[in-house]
Amino acid sequence: MDKSDKKKLVTLDGRTGEGGGQVVRVAVALAALTGTPLRIDNVRGNREGPRGGGLKAQHVSCIKTLADATDAEVTGCSVGSKSFQFRAKLSPTEIVNRNIKVRADSAASVLLVFQATLPFLLFAGDESGSPISLTIQGGTNVSFSLSFEYLDQVLLPSLERFGIKVERKLEYRGWSHGTREIGSIKFKVTPLGPGQTLKAPAWPTEPGNVTKIDISLVVPRDVQAALKKSLLFELDLVFPGVEIDFIVIDDSRHKSRLYTLLVAHTTPGLRFGRDWLYDKKTKDKSPDQLSTEISQKVVDDLDVEIRKGGLVDEHLQDQLIVFQALAEGMSNIAGSAEALASDRDRVDRTDMPFGDGSLHTTTARWVVSQLLPHVKWVDGGRLCEGAGWKTIDADVESTAEGVQSLSINASTA
Template identity: 30%
Template sequence: MGGGWIVIDGSMGEGGGQILRTAVALAAVIGRPLRIVNIRARRRPPGLRPQHLTAVRAVAAISGGRLRGAEVGSTTLEFIPGRIKGGRYRFDVGTAGSVALIIQALAPVLAYSDSPVEVELTGGTDVPMAPTIDYMREVFARVLSMLGYEIEIEVLRRGHYPRGGGRVVVRAPDPPEGFRARSFVERGYLKGVYIRSHAVRLPGSIAERQARSAASLVRERLGVVPEVEIEAYKPHSDPHLGPGTGILVWAVFDEAVMGGDSIGRKGKPAEVVGREAAESLLEDLGTGAALDRHMSDMAPVYLALAEGDSTIFGAKLTSHASTILELLSIMVDGFEYRILEGGLDSPFKAELKGAAVAPR
């Protein structure tokens, strides 16, 4: 795709960092210069924060792009993309900023690389207000695989708020050069429910209590015995900065993967952490949807770039999802969407017309 500058109002819709990350990623993929104004205008403090800067600088580096206004606190950013190149890259948030949200920005870009690409990220792996790194590994990456995109996410060290220091390697060993359309409406047969619970720089019994609480609720509601993995460490062999805990509960179906996660904090009982993750998954499963609340706003990015039409049944049309659909319709020529059923903060079905975006 060619053309002049795309101008995006960063205060549109939910007005958060996801607009920035998605817009910069899309600009790199389609090769259009981008100007974003009013970045996080309604947030306090407004403007770019360190984790946002890491995301846009990472996209710019991998795409050979140029940035203007890439500073903490800036409310305007200009990005002129170049060519997306493979190789090895390394980026450090410098805080406990979410690695998962940086992966969210990078993943569409890596798919259009001219050769295999590997990115090492340092920051927060399990932090508030973002999907956990286990969610990205076990749900996000599996859904992308269904679109013909194999992405590998390896956790070298976990990082929790406020210390961060987590290390994650993301690989796209065989970039697909585009995506295939796929509908996510029917889930199919339930193959199994899985739990991964971890505790770092804390007693391993905390991870076990989280898992027991989640497993008990899954057995009670679904009549399924989950497969449980406990990640805990002896004090002398724990490589993490910590302390911190977290849990992911995910369900694998023939045609879908859905998950719910939660992280611990000081004073929050382990049983509550485990129950929160299980309840999040069970609530989304109860809607009959094939995409959970997180993937309901992440999957449309790939389906918009795909060749062909898709229909999705999402557990919740969040403000994030609604905003991303509108952003895609502005930035991606040829993409169209139509909400078939449901509304904001409710389960929804949407029809997406892919734009068949090929490598430049």
């Protein structure tokens, strides 16, 4: 049954600096889930240079995948488009295809498509508890996006604290560096049962001490030995006595493909990840030179992340915003010691990006607030009182009542 006509159109301005793509991903995910008609103008409007302006291939894949699942009316969905509209007709519980395949014709990020579709699929449960299979082709290791390794080792284990279950398998890698290749990841999502909600996680209240660091290397074979040696040296300087484990060592099969991920495990079970898909010229650089440069950067980045004293790393924090907002109950997932130590009880204004964290994090909070207006954020986003979302008609209509016609300029982000 099409209920979208009962809801007012939400209009967002996509001029959000580095958060431009974030607006598209988060807004379309929630528009599909809630059935809220959506329009985004000035898509990635503050971008300049080769990364500038309009929808990218991965954004188009996100929109089309959710449009197919919801039988949505869509206009302006093409690469380079500066404005588009999305109006879902079907709710998650009305999904027909439980074996979804997304085929990209470029190395567009698989993980961005997955991030956009997961909130919708989580609420597509049926009475028999059938899982949903999702296979996405595209880039698994691409610039300005999560890698499969980060998703597998940091994001999905963290989402398990919300009760989210996703099986994943890397079938083959896809790269934006070197000769472009299309990869594939297969997911099996276990949706919530009809009428069920996500629960706010019992997140640790202190970051704890680093007990172990896992390392993933996807680099040319002739760089592996030098990089392993350099990483061990740098880590011993910064994290002396901490257990080190190389859990992934793969041949990237191209001199321009150098990917490294460090994941620190702490005493209360938190994970902090920092990675680098090398984005500089490799010509005339020896394996030793490349290894020193890479190891110094990723180790220093991890050290900075740990020293912030928060409960989540910078990249994970913005990924959790949607799930905090959808969950039932209060969550506190502070990104820094300052935010963690604060105790103010002031409700946040949500008419622009706000709160603790990176620009992607503050933008995600703002977008979520426009599509889930009953969510309450307190003390710069330190606390989130979630909506307790359930995909049933009463909740859809109740939530929609709080949505007003909006035209918001986020260019100040």
